[in-house]
Amino acid sequence: xxxxxxxxxxxxxxxxxxxxxxxxxxxxxxxxxxxxxxxxxxxxxxxxxxxxxxxxxxxxxxxxxxxxxxxxxxxxxxxxxxxxxxxxxxxxxxxxxxxxxxxxxxxxxxxxxxxxxxxxxxxxxxxxxxxxxxx
Ligand code: VL7
Numbered sequence: 001x002x003x004x005x006x007x008x009x010x011x012x013x014x015x016x017x018x019x020x021x022x023x024x025x026x027x028x029x030x031x032x033x034x035x036x037x038x039x040x041x042x043x044x045x046x047x048x049x050x051x052x053x054x055x056x057x058x059x060x061x062x063x064x065x066x067x068x069x070x071x072x073x074x075x076x077x078x079x080x081x082x083x084x085x086x087x088x089x090x091x092x093x094x095x096x097x098x099x100x101x102x103x104x105x106x107x108x109x110x111x112x113x114x115x116x117x118x119x120x121x122x123x124x125x126x127x128x129x130x131x132x133x134x135x
Contacts, residue, residue: 003092003111005043005094005110005116007042007043007116007133008040008133008134008135009042009131009132009133010038010039010041010131010132011040011041011131012115012130012131012132013128014128015127015129016125016126016127016128017035017127018031018035019126019127020120020125020126021034022125023102023122023123023125024078024081024102024122025079026079037056037057037058039054039056039129039131040054040055040056040131041053041116041118041131042055048066048067049064049065049066050065050067051064059077059078060077061076061077061078065087067087067088067089068087068088069086071084072085073085082100083098084099085098086099090108092111093110094109095107095108096108102122102123103123104121104124105121105122105123106121107119107120107121114132115130115132115133116131116133117129117130117131
């Protein structure tokens, strides 16, 4: 059983978020605002259903899924795209493939040194975020 990702997590680092946002076609104006944000990640699990919230002072993004079950994702408040998404465990990593207009889009979450790690990728860009546990 992989270690639980559940909890409240605050961003401590965010490498190449700019490149990731450019790959998603986010406007310069929005990127300038988004780059300054400290995200909070709230991960909850109810039964086999996960809820992942990404919260900030600018925008919030919440979605839920069941592992190994494809779902329709709409990136409301972000790049406004529809994806067919699938989340699976690969060893100790929770891995999501977001199939849609953008090639090579997805993310993975794992815990390392008591920190929550997130790698976001789109086309040739990789963004690396690290979060520390709060409370
Ligand atoms: C979510 C945003 C850039 C628009 C605002 C930035 C607001 C706070 O997708 C993410 O995490 C996964 C895994 O936890 C859950 O989907 C990261 C931020 C990516 C892409 C779009 C910029 C405008 C950020 C919501």
